[in-house]
Amino acid sequence: xxxxxxxxxxxxxxxxxxxxxxxxxxxxxxxxxxxxxxxxxxxxxxxxxxxxxxxxxxxxxxxxxxxxxxxxxxxxxxxxxxxxxxxxxxxxxxxxxxxxxxxxxxxxxxxxxxxxxxxxxxxxxxxxxxxxxxxxxxxxxxxxxxxxxxxxxxxxxxxxxxxxxxxxxxxxxxxxxxxxxxxxxx
Numbered sequence: 262x263x264x265x266x267x268x269x270x271x272x273x274x275x276x277x278x279x280x281x282x283x284x285x286x287x288x289x290x291x292x293x294x295x296x297x298x299x300x301x302x303x304x305x306x307x308x309x310x311x312x313x314x315x316x317x318x319x320x321x322x323x324x325x326x327x328x329x330x331x332x333x334x335x336x337x338x339x340x341x342x343x344x345x346x347x348x349x350x351x352x353x354x355x356x357x358x359x360x361x362x363x364x365x366x367x368x369x370x371x372x373x374x375x376x377x378x379x380x381x382x383x384x385x386x387x388x389x390x391x392x393x394x395x396x397x398x399x400x401x402x403x404x405x406x407x408x409x410x411x412x413x414x415x416x417x418x419x420x421x422x423x424x425x426x427x428x429x430x431x432x433x434x435x436x437x438x439x440x441x442x443x444x445x446x447x
Contacts, residue, residue, distance in 0.1 A: 362419025
């Protein structure tokens, strides 16, 4: 009987240890880090006075810092290479502030869906960290119609880059469940 209890206890210890290891491995994938001077200098030059809210080091093909800052009450997401090269800047944009060609393309492609959110993505360098001669800008809009949600991506000149793809409302992991507020951009 004692031997049986000992085996059960050993198995429980192994299961708990494996759970701890898996939890640690999952948390350490994108590490919260202190930023190199080149990265903080890049942030300061593009967004003077901004406050860093969050910073992670993403390691996929190359190392890229994902930084969330706040400037003048607006949250801005940046991707910056360790050498300070700004890769991408993403900001939320009100529908009324969109360039006319972009607003028109999103509205035409939305099929009557409510525009839930629009983000501007300005790319300064490609993933292999090749600095672009001229930044390229695009806009992503989250659309809602009845219980269906979709996203559309449009270039700054109004060309639809990615057509809307409808998803059931509950399946969209990018929905702002954690933001708690819905913006009405009609």
